[in-house]
Amino acid sequence: MRLRLQVNGSQREAEAREHESLLTVLRERLGLWGSKNACEQGECGSCSVLIDGDLVCACLVLAGAAQGRDVRTVEDLAAGEHLHPVQRAFVDAGAVQCGFCTPGFIVATAALLRDNPEPSDAEIREALSGNICRCTGYGKILEAVHRSAAQGYTS
């Protein structure tokens, strides 16, 4: 089936099979490899994207059901070499190791800070509990979220 999506601000068209997820279409058809495929069942958050502003796992969105929607992926955040403040904070805080979970965390953190610019530790932990990281033990990720909050994430 032919899909029309608004991805990162541009109209995109792609072919999708009936059973395919938005994640598959973003990665394999549109070349947006930033959203990662780690569990395929919404248990790890590595494929987090925004759909009409809501944080979702792209692996749990049927591609066909995303027709006509506004999709924002991790690729939407940096402006060329200029990192988004959340991305900068993850780099500086040492929150990146293998980095496979990182794009999902970046998108989820940006969504969190949009809704709650100064989250407490507890609020961060709850908001990011759907994103699994196997490398860092989360300590530096928590720090990165605080850092980006302190810098005003929209800067």
Place this chain on the structure above:
Amino acid sequence: MTLLAGGTDLMVDLNFGRKRPEHVVAIDRVPELAHLERNGHVRMGAGVTYTRMLAEDVGSAALREAARTVGSPQIRNVGTLGGNVATSSPAGDTLPVLAALDAVVVLRSKQGERRVPFAHFMTGPKKNVRRADELVIGAEWDDAGPAQTFMKAGTRNAMVIAIAGLALVVDRSRKRVGVGLGSCGPTILRASQAEGFAAAIFEAHGWDRHLTPSEAELKEFGRLVATAARPIDDVRGTAAYRRHVLAVMGERALSRVWSMT
């Protein structure tokens, strides 16, 4: 024809290659399914997400507590009441609440609307009385007041499928007690003996009063909750643990709601 609401159940089957439905109809953007009315009686559309249950007054504190335990923020943003009801997993987190509330499932087809008490809706694991031509359009229940709670046991602090779940509703104005149990039988179970036991205590002491339950009463209530379970051993937990933890949850739930008026 396969219906897709939030997609959190169906997509897993598609991604793992377990299902290849010929047609999928996405109903996640049907505004009529996202209604929510409260007026002593709650009518919740099938399309209401868990996130909305947390953000808005949905006429059930227990439902709100249940919604908080569902998956992750990502899941709660898309998963819906209707999806939970239609999938009918014994581990569906909102289902013990619907059972305890004596909720009614509203189904609609071209032939019209059909209202099925939740107690008669589920017939087995992922099985229910919905016909292929019907759509779950929502659920309804009487606003039961503040004396209600939900809890679930799982070996992780978030994003975990329940080993066992329990909802307790004490509707002081209608003088009824509802106890719904999840993940401990082929369907959501009601602990009717426990309900009767608690109702008798309220009856004896007055439905509208704060009371401090005795240890013995709490223990007996918990025991009766556990006897209602029909648990099995599975990958998430043992039958023995399920019975044990249901008794603990029963005790704790009753001691929590006792003072809520």
Place this chain on the structure above:
Amino acid sequence: MTIAPPKTRLRGVVGESAPRADAPPKVKGEFVYGSDLSREGMLYGATLRSPHPHARIARIDVAAARAMPGVRAVLTSDDLPTREKFGLMRADQPVLATRVVRYVGEPVAIVAADDPEQARLAARAINVEYEPLSAVTDPVAALQSAAPKLHDPKDGNVIEDVRVVHGDPDARADVVVEGEYEVAMQDQAALGPEAGLAVPGPDGSVTLHIATQWLHEDLRQIAPCLGLPEEKVRLVLAGVGGAFGAREDVTLQIHVCLLALATKRAVRMTYGREESFYGHVHRHPARMWYRHGATRDGRLVFVRATIVLDGGAYASSTFAVVANAACFGGGPYRVPNALIHAVGAYTNNPPTGAMRGFGAVQSCFGYEAQMDKLAAALVIDPVELRARNALENGDRIVTDQQVEGSAPVAEVIRRCAALPLPPQRSSNDPLELPGGAGNLTHGEGVKRGVGFAVGLKNVCYSHAFDDFSTARVRVERDQGGVVARVHTAASEVGQGIVLVCEQIARTELGVQRVIVETPDTTIGSAGSSSASRQTWMTGGAVLAACREVKAELVTRARGRRLDDVDVAELLDTPVERVVTHRHRPTEKRNDTTQNDGHVAFLFAAHRAVVDVDVDTGLVKVVQIATAQDVGKAINPLAVIGQLEGGIAQGLGLAVMEEVQLKDGAVRNASFTDYLLPTMLDMPPVVCDLIEFPHPDAPYGAKGVGEPPTISSTPAIVAAIRAATGRALERVPVRPDDIVFGASSHSGWRVAAGDDPRGAERVR
């Protein structure tokens, strides 16, 4: 002669917490992992796996699969170019099952098709007739004489058998404690799935882009199975989404190359999460019996242990895991007398192999539980008992090897114990209590416990393995000025070896701009990113190469000090050196495992504070404190990241992570049912990095990756014991173990005594 420009202070030298060069592409989603690889017109591979733990293959019919649309190749063992087998330490595994399958999930056939769905459906359409054979899925049962033999019958299912005999094992002690312990199967659960892209060359060669821990070892195993000389197979490291041991073995490497060679097309294979659970090796489950003896004043007299490890259907690295379990089975203590007997057995379970901590994790759970038992029997504080027996420089571990250079065990213990404890619980928010979001307790039933544990492990390869790493360092002048390029084959798996190489080169050469190039097999081997060894080995190789480059620059400076010269001037031609670095030789293991088998040792201590809801058996870990002997922190931030990440994996093993098997099949091959710690499960970590430089290591830096995973698990379990009073002899601790306190042993158990074959059947 021009005057050298004023030197600006270098940023990102050894000892600084420099940011990672690979972090910006990773945060932008631009970093290319194995599963992100693609080529125009590539095919997709799929694997058909055995549903049986042990069966004879009577017949395979691929006709239907071959006839399906889009299918370009279907290969079974009949189509293989050679009969070569593969394996990390013993080539015992067929590329595709030949006549017999030995575990659920063993690859039987592979398919390439135009799209992944066609490949998957074609694999499913292959008709295999199996004749089930009797299976053995318990490692102790596998050692019994009546058990079916899975490989060479004369080995009796024994993959490896290691005895450590030290001093007089029959020595007598005032106080003796005994226990049986069990460690379940843990999954590495790297988030990046197994993935590779094979591109055939016009000359019959193949280039494999692969996420792996060791390019050259993959090459050594792959080439013969393809029937090609090594020169015809080139490996390039793809981005690695975590490894933790799971990428030390060959998984899809040979399959994807075979498909590319058969179709003359580029082929990508990527495992889904379910397949990943079957596709890679897991941590060895262990059954252990321990007996410790001590004097009345708390000096260890002897340790006896029998350890049986489940090697699964193929050997993988079982040899080294068994050796580690035995060699480090006495713990970081002075133990004058010991008899430790460890055996790894073939079973019809999925193969087990490397995972962070590698043998040392299993025995540490046993001996640290024993140390607490001993402390209780002696009425000595458990931390004090450990300090009293702590190894010092010059002491010998149970393999009779002297610990040299850096053994601050008492210091590690003392400084860990001195770290601040968390405040008393003040909140009744369920999210901060056991059960978390489940709203199970608002404080009811919650008890706090504190536990302590210490562990040790070797760094680098042991027992006479030729351990080396090769580095090429080139300094040249380009439009941007002076640049140093560092090329090695060391796999960056997330741990930060790119930082180590970069910071060492910058420090040694005084050049700000350092580029660490993509690892491949055009340079010599770096060995694997495992055994906590890359800082020591590849860091050492880079250091040595830099010093040779620098010597050449000094020559070119003709008597002037390099600080006074513009280095760019010396680079009319680049300076390049390739150096292979080896650590001092180690000895081959002898019969009693009494010699210098290891190059050096790593030590860490952990203190855990937990809240346990004793009525529901759920646990919330409140804080982990750790002190670790790191030698020297090349990048303190990255070191702390290793400590915290390793602790999270130790926490997982303590309270939630288990690959559950039934008749050899994985019952929970998904992230829904194989639970990993979330941000709500992982507590704050307070840490103290102890820097006693090791004289043989670059800048004194020892490896850091594994110790956090070794003693964190027993510390957490000790804390749960303290809170509950339960014996808890098995990890992960299940709610049942806490609320019922029943014996957690099931199936076969290792009998008390020194014979791993001595066993009894429970229930």
